[in-house]
Amino acid sequence: MMMNRCGLLTERKEPIPLKSIEVQLEVKDHVATVVSTLNYENKEDKPIEAVFVFPLPGDAAVCHFSAQIGKTEIVAEVKEKQEAKEEYDDALSSGQQAFLLEESEHSPDVFSLKVGSLPPGESASIRLEYVTELAVQADDGLRFCLPAVLNPRYQPQGSESSSVQVTSVPASLVPYSLSFSVQVSSPHAISKVESSCSLEPLQYLNTDQTQATVKLAAGHKFHRDIELLIYYKDAHQPTAVVEAGQASAKPGSLMGDPVVMVSLYPEFPQSVMSSLPSCGEFVLLMDRSGSMGCPLNNSMKQETRISSARDTLLLLLKSLPMGCYFNIYSFGSSFEHIFPKSVEYNEKTMNEALNKIEKMEANLGGTEILRPLQHIYSQPCIPKHPRQLFVFTDGEVGNTKAVIDLVKKNSGSHRCFSFGIGEGASSALINGMAKEGGGHAQFITGTDRMQPKVMQSLRFALQPAVEDVSVSWDLPKGVSATTLSPPIKAIFQGQRSLIYAQLTGQSSEATEGSVTVKYTLAGHPFQNQLHFDLKPAEDSGLTVHRLASRTVIRSLESEQRTQGGQQDEEVKKKVVELSVQSGVSSSLTAFIAVNKASGKAVQGPLVRRNIPTAYRGCMMSGSSFNSVVMKCSAPKFRGSSRPLVLACSVPQGKMMMGSKSGLRAPKLKGTALKLESEKLDIQPPKDPLLQLVSLQKASGFWQLDADLAAVFGKTKEEVEKSKPKSVNNEVWASILALIWLHGFKMDAKAEWELLTMKTASWIKAQKAPRVSECVEAGNTLLGCNVKKEVLGF
Incomplete structure (x- = not known):
């Protein structure tokens, strides 16, 4: 049945040309370099143009794009976007193979790759490289995500739809495979690497555990995002990396001068952090x-x-x-x-x-x-x-x-x-x-x-807002720093702030510099300072330069969108110049590669093949649909009315699966669509923690009633009977709630810690007598052994 063969297929059920993806990830401290190789093969009897729309991390700097056809390698150049598109079209019309990589005009985390004029039986390998910063999570893990799932982007009513169509298939039916390997190195020991997917065991490469490799377990299909969490010991130490400029670049330019990347982790005084505003x-x-x-x-x-x-x-x-x-x-x-x-x-x-x-x-x-x-x-x-x-x-x-x-x-x-x-x-x-x-x-x-x-x-x-943030540099005579990062808008306790700066000039004497971040917190001035070696790190490539270029490009693009007239054109020119000079992608440029040695003019029309990207299909009960429908219909042959067969067409921004018959087609524009779901009589039991939380009053206390007693597995009478004499019911109930949370729900402390701070403040404000006796009686009633000191009063 056709419904079981989702994706774009020809009438003869010919396969999609993307065969496999190989990804190598290299993590150095908190920066990642990603090299992806996409292997294409045309098994059809006509030349094809393959189109693959895929996600990348939104702050990634795409910095290399090349293609290997047989023994011939062609390396792409960064050019102004319209110029690159015209060169691509000209190459195809004259029978040359061409490759075009461009960022979406609407979102910097969506790219499209066009593989043009791939002859019958021919194979091509596309190599794509990008660098990205790794964000620090709440538990101090560094997060890397390799997106596999490109959800259809919902286009607002009245807006122009994207020029590139997205073809989606259910995630389990993506027809290409993935191999994924990781190498991690850091000044700090690597304590563990975790993933949302199955990994082979972590292999340490040295005795101090600062270098390690890991890869996906065998048999992984690229049907879901791959999330990697990397944990270092002493991850919050501030660091600075100085990277030498590109030898071929002009001195005084961003790529020609050394660039420093500073990573700061401010620590706020405990007195400021302990007060709840x-x-x-x-x-x-x-x-x-x-x-x-x-x-x-x-x-x-x-x-x-x-x-x-x-x-x-x-x-x-x-x-x-x-x-x-x-x-x-x-x-x-x-x-x-x-x-x-x-x-x-x-x-x-x-x-x-x-x-x-x-x-x-x-x-x-x-x-x-x-x-x-x-x-x-x-x-x-x-x-x-x-x-x-x-x-x-x-x-x-x-x-x-x-x-x-x-x-x-x-x-x-x-x-x-x-x-x-x-x-x-x-x-x-x-x-x-x-x-x-x-x-x-x-x-x-x-x-x-x-x-x-x-x-x-x-x-x-x-946390109180940090105000009046300033960055200053103390460098040897003859050396100056130009901060490339936009002004720091927020500093949080335990969170990283990254600063990029271009270093101009040289000094024959001192080899050390320092950077100081000053700010005001809760009305008091504070500062954090970091000393660093001005000597460039060895073998660091141009990773820091590319990330710094990406930072400047993003700032200029934002400025270009919010200004108009002459200034607008001036900023646009700066973006294109820096993008071309650094080899880093932007919304105004594209990577273009043309194989000028490739064969004769194409006979007949090129067939376009849209490579499917995974989506997450799901049941959405009671959802109403907007009239905007995703453009996911089958493309026609150029110059021909024969369409390809598209097994499933889905509404923009919405996927729906019927409970029995798979995908249901959307109704016509202007009509409402409603999914009926079977109502189950059985309600899942309420989480006891959420049940307890729902009973708390706004000011932080609990009332002594049957619902609260039920959370503890007791009757109201049992709870009342255990209460020490002359103690207020609300104080007793609140102390019991605190004991229960500390005794049974410590694994979820991050979820209830703030609301219990309110409880402790409320109890202290009551000046309640016999609190120690209440804690002792509460431990006996609930079968716990929680000390009074940990309860916050």
Whole structure:
């Protein structure tokens, strides 16, 4: 049956030409170099043009592109995009083989590769190289993601659709294989490497364990993102790497001069970190598009992204400090808000919000994130309550750059914390919003739980904002530094800040320099200083230069989008010049390679083959569809009306699977589409931790009632009977809740720690008698042995 043969096939069921992908990852400290080799083979009897649209990390710097045909290797050049496209078309029309690699105009994490005029029976290997920084996670792991899943990007209504069509097949049916190997080296010992996929055991290459190799277990199909977490000992030590310039480049240019990359990990005083603020405006923006109805991961099918998000919002609301302000928005094709404007956080407003959160479903259609953001930013800020924006999305939008620019425009009035949920979330969108909004990005993939990652970001949001950040250099006479990185907008306790600078001039004397970052925190001045050796590191290639070039290119591109007229053309010229000089991709340039030695003019029309990319299909109960439909129909032969057979066509930004019959076709534009799902009478049991949290009052205490006793596995009478005399019921209930959390839920401490700080503060404010006796009696009742000191009072 045709439904079981998804993907683009000819009428004769001829295979797709991409056969395999080989990836080599080299990690040095916190920078990664990725070399991908894509092997193509044309088994058809006609020349073909293969088109492969694929994701890369949003902040990657693509720096090499070459093709091997037989014994001939052609290395691509970076050229202005229109010029490169014209050269590609000219090459094809004159019978030459050509290869074009370009970044999407809408999002920097989507690339398209065109392999042109591949003759019958011919093979070609494409080599693609990029460098990228590795983000530090909440548990100090460095995260690398090799995206396999390119979710269809939802195009907002009224916007132009992307010029490159995306062909999608179910993830399990991707017809090409992957091999993936990793080499890690660091000044610090490597403690472990973990992955969302099966790995072979880590192999250390030396006795001090600073070098190691690892690779994917055999038989891996490239049907899901590969997430790698690398853990070092002493990962928070500040570092600096000086890299020598390119010998062939002009001295005084970015590529010709040495470049330094400084990695700082500021440490804040404990006195500042221990005080819980009671101010801030917390605006939570939740994606309720249809794809949020997908399972969060494959091992917990019943837990959907939206159900996990509801539980997360419960924890977030219970952890907010009394006296702050908050509001909750949700969006799809339209958007809603719980309150007309942010309200003060108290018992009444918290309960009103929780009642509405319980009813949230993934039923608002597409992913129109720009309009709710515009509405949020149009609301006046509340004096002495800094705005903290939390954005939850599975990140499938086509107007990524417009969203990031809007966040940047409003960065002076808020901090933005972003969360990418599920595989295929746009790293450019999630990282870009956090970077421009002075916040922090988190990704929830594989078996990750959303709650601890979100609570980590809430801790960052509760940290006092760092102000008046300045970077200064102390260098020997004759040497000067030009900072290439955009100004630092946010510094958080324990999080890395990266700074790139170009070093000009030479000194015959001193060989050491230093960089100092000064800032104001909670009204007090602080500084962090790092001394470094000016002598360039050996064999470091041009990785740091390319990352620095990428940083400058991204800043210029953002500037170019927000300016107009003569200035606009001037900035565009700078981007193209730097991109060509550094060999690093940009939105305004493309890599072009032409095999001028290749054969005769093509006889007859070229056949276009769109290489399928994986998507995650899922059931989305109760979701309504927007009228925008993904352009995923079969391309025709050039100059011919004979179409290829496309086994499945899917709506833009939405995938839906019928419960029995596989994919269901979307209804015609303008009509609503509803999926009926069988209602199960059996409700999954409520997580005892979330049950306890849901019973807590806004100011931090618990009431002594049957529901609370049930969480402890007791009756209300048993709990009352154990209470020491003359002790308030709420104080007793609250101490029991603290003991239960410390006794039975220490593995989830990251999730409940903030809300228990409120409880401890509330108990202290009651000046309650006999607290020690209560702790002793509580331990006896619950069968625990928790010390009074660890409870926070």
